[in-house]
Amino acid sequence: MSETETMSAPDQTPDQAPNQAEAKPERRLNMIEAINDALDISMQRDENVVVMGEDVGYFGGVFRCTAGLQEKHGKNRVFDTPISECGIIAAAVGMGAYGLRPVPEIQFADYIYPGLDQLISEAARLRYRSAAEYIAPMTVRSPFGGGIFGGQTHSQSPEAIFAHVSGLKTVIPATPYDAKGLLISAIEDNDPVIFFEPKRIYNGPFSGYYDKPVQPWKKFDQSVVPEGHYTIPLGKARLATEGEQVTILAYGTMVHVVEAVCKEKGIEADVLDLRTIVPLDIEAIEASVKKTGRCLIVHEATRTAGFGAELSALVTERCFYHLEAPVERVTGFDTPYPHSLEWAYFPGPIRIGEALDKILKD
Amino acid sequence: MADRPDPQAQAGHNAPGLSLHVPEPKFRPGDAVDFSHVDVGEPGKQPRPDETCAPETMRDFAYGLVRVLGDDNRAHGPWDPKLDPETLRTMLGHMAMTRAFDERMFRGQRQGKTSFYMKCTGEEATSVAASMALASDDMVFPSYRQQGILIQRGYPLIEMINQIYSNRGDKLKGRQLPIMYSSKEHSFFTISGNLATQTPQAVGWAMASAIKGDTRIAATWVGEGSTAEGDFHSACLFATVYNAPVILNVINNQWAISSFSGFAGAERTTFAARALGYGLAGLRVDGNDPLACYAAEQWAANRARANAGPTLIEFFTYRAEGHSTSDDPSGYRSAQEREEWPLGDPVMRLKNHLIELGEWDEERQEKMDLEAAEHVKKVTKEAEANGILGHGLHHPFRTMFEDVFEELPWHLKEQAEQAIHERETKFPGGLPNEGKGA
Structure with a gap:
């Protein structure tokens, strides 16, 4: 049991639907619908939860994650904001100090930078600097990652910046079921949480083959999202597939890409969907790498000082004598996210496949 | 294309060369100071608009100066808050206590008891008098120079000193730079060292209060130099967009460390005039006139509490001392500025007003100052029993x-x-x- 697991209740094993859902007919949602459901349930359960952001109100958000919420919960609790990420985060800090539980949306993670001082110097530090007199129980939702031809301002994966900040938690779901359970946990958490939604897999998982049609979520069991309230603890990884040959650490979109590559190459891997990078499920990582003796880390973000560097260091520090090959990283290139050359940038099947070949060579 | 530059021509050949304007304060060390260019208007001349008036009708208030106390030490005009003598003496007492506290803590830093201190000398009215015009549970988001609010709200001095010493009595566990207080019990937000971040947070708090149908309002204080931060723009914008029950107090004390107010735009306009572009109510107030400070804050509080909208108040004042214990103002400005400041000293002005009313005298003033100094000294000793920084x-x-x-x-x-x-x-x-x- 990791230390953080006790923070969220009820405790659940990954991919196990709660008992309450068993009696109800199976319901399949895409990730957008699952997020919308989590927001709706959180707002029903706690009148202090408010949703704010650019275009989130009447329109329901550019990705529809907040559709219908204003109509249901009123303009006082679901409202549009000025195009001012600094102001959005700052207002959420003030609302949190009042006693609300704000869920601000930053329309794209690429736009979050004007709000960084309010996140890093304020939200993340309130508890510490006031010795817990004031807290910032906010969840900043933001679509992130590429693969949608968004160019450099709608494609970035800036998770490592937030992982580097003491006092912030960073969550990245990879399935509709997880998105709902993790978002409810994040909203109920008394610390500020960055909740990055991999927009490439909003509607269906991604194999890495951009030239093949997208399969909708409803064809996959991970889209079975029970009605009602459930949580997935922050800091607990999900073993997406189980295998003896190699451990692959990934999160968000890349979980599905590596799963597809392994299937294609007939590699039996422990694919560990980290789900939250801070707090990190170090026990699950250690257990798996000690079992397989090989470790590949995959993320879409740029390579240098990316979160993969931290993972690589941790694995090396803790599992060195169990390793049979050097830890490998597959990442995006250290360039801005290109538009027309998106698929040359994206860490796709070739890059992942070659890394797996290398790591499994001996 | 007639306006296309001839690639062979010398740059700017046929037009005047462009020049960059870098602001420069009027007086530097050693200069004789003459503030006759500062138009301070006349006390009592400003009308007092209705608290619910439309911001666009308030243009003159952004450029004039709300003043109550005249050189004759009497209160003038419609902004006179007509406070009873007991309240005035209380106000004077808090201001005197703030000054005595500053003196002792500054000395403590020089004696090596702590790492850092910031005085608010000359600006006491902008925190004490303004705070008195608020309800005690209105939420304040101060900058680092509003110790007067805590003193006015009855926060125990020993807690302040414990924090300044980072000692075992420090409720913030020695984590914060001295003077970065926090007291939820006194509706006083945790102070940040990052500038102006508190201003949009105050607006967010006020929005929350409005969401909940509460009756409490929020107020924030920020230096004129810090209004240059984008956060201040966000604060003004969110305040006006959501008609938030909030007061944005800009303390224009002329100096941001060594940078004069011109680097925040004061050469071209006033800080109160920022309100006009947003559609906020804007008031420019003599910050060394405690009655004007009280009246303006009360006006803005009434406005906010009536759901009539937010207000931006520029308190026009002067930072009589250095920015902090870490700078020496004699290195960048004329020492004469303090003596020549056309709006005097807020403590003296209130004292003289009370004497003029026949409600005070020099003897009582002397006794009050002495008692304040002794009280601070006594509490300092108590706090020192909890340890000092570095011990x-x-x-x-x-x-x-x-x-x-x-x-x-x-x-x-x-x-x-x-x-x-x-x-x-x-x-x-x-x-x-x-x-x-x-």
Whole structure:
């Protein structure tokens, strides 16, 4: 049991639907619908939860994650904001100090930078600097990652910046079921949480083959999202597939890409969907790498000082004598996210496949 | 294309050369100071608009100066808040206490009892009088120079000194730079060292209060130099967009460390005039006139509480001392400025007003000042019993790792173990003072 697991209740094993859902007919949602459901349930359960952001109100958000919420919960609790990420985060800090539980949306993670001082110097530090007199129980939702031809301002994966900040938690779901359970946990958490939604897999998982049609979520069991309230603890990884040959650490979109590559190459891997990078499920990582003796880390973000560097260091520090090959990283290139050359940038099947070949060579 | 530059021509050949304007204050060290260019208007001449008036009708208030106390030490005009003598004496007492506290803490820093201090000398009215016009549970988001609010709200001096000393009595566990107080009990937000961040937070708090149908309002204080930050723009914008029940107090004390107000735009306009572009109510007020400060804050509080909208108030004042214990103002400005400041000293002005009313005298003033100094001295001694900065470890070592998150994740737990191990290595017998103060 990791230390953080006790923070969220009820405790659940990954991919196990709660008992309450068993009696109800199976319901399949895409990730957008699952997020919308989590927001709706959180707002029903706690009148202090408010949703704010650019275009989130009447329109329901550019990705529809907040559709219908204003109509249901009123303009006082679901409202549009000025195009001012600094102001959005700052207002959420003030609302949190009042006693609300704000869920601000930053329309794209690429736009979050004007709000960084309010996140890093304020939200993340309130508890510490006031010795817990004031807290910032906010969840900043933001679509992130590429693969949608968004160019450099709608494609970035800036998770490592937030992982580097003491006092912030960073969550990245990879399935509709997880998105709902993790978002409810994040909203109920008394610390500020960055909740990055991999927009490439909003509607269906991604194999890495951009030239093949997208399969909708409803064809996959991970889209079975029970009605009602459930949580997935922050800091607990999900073993997406189980295998003896190699451990692959990934999160968000890349979980599905590596799963597809392994299937294609007939590699039996422990694919560990980290789900939250801070707090990190170090026990699950250690257990798996000690079992397989090989470790590949995959993320879409740029390579240098990316979160993969931290993972690589941790694995090396803790599992060195169990390793049979050097830890490998597959990442995006250290360039801005290109538009027309998106698929040359994206860490796709070739890059992942070659890394797996290398790591499994001996 | 007639306006296309001839590639062969010398740059700017046929047009005047462009020049960059870098603002420069009127007076530097050694200069004789003449403030006759500062138009301070006449006390009592400004009308007092209805609190619910439309911002666009308030243009003149952004450029004029609300003043009540005249050179004759009497209150003039419609902004006179008509406070009873007892309230005026209370106000004077809080301002005198603030000044006495500043004197003692500044000296304490010079004596090596702490690392840092910031006085608010000359600006006492902008915190004490303004705070008195608010309800005690209205939420304040101050900058680092509003110690007067805590004193006015009855926050125990010993708590302030414990924080300044980072000693074992410090409720903030020695984590914050001295004077970065926090007291939820006194509706006083935790002070940030990052500038102007508190201003849009105050607006967010006010929005929350409005969402909940509460009756409490929020007020924030920010220096004129810090209004240059984008956060201040966000504050003004969110305040006006949501008609938030908030007061944005800009303390224009002329100096931001060594940068005069011109670097925040004061050469071209006033800070109150910022309100006009947003559609906020804007008031420009004599910040050294305690009655005007009270009246303006009260006007804005009434407006906010009536759902009539937010207000931006520029308190026109002068920072009589350095920015902090870390700078020497004689290195960048004329020492004469303080003496020549056309709006005098707020403590003296209120004292003289009370004397003029027949409600005070020099003897009582002297006695009050003496008692304030002695009280601060006595409390300082009490606080010193809890330790001073640098004398041993005042807080248990593990507290360094607490409150990063509500619960301690594994990586911080591991790091805490490492830190404890390092201390045990350095002090094998253990630190006798650890967790118990000096």
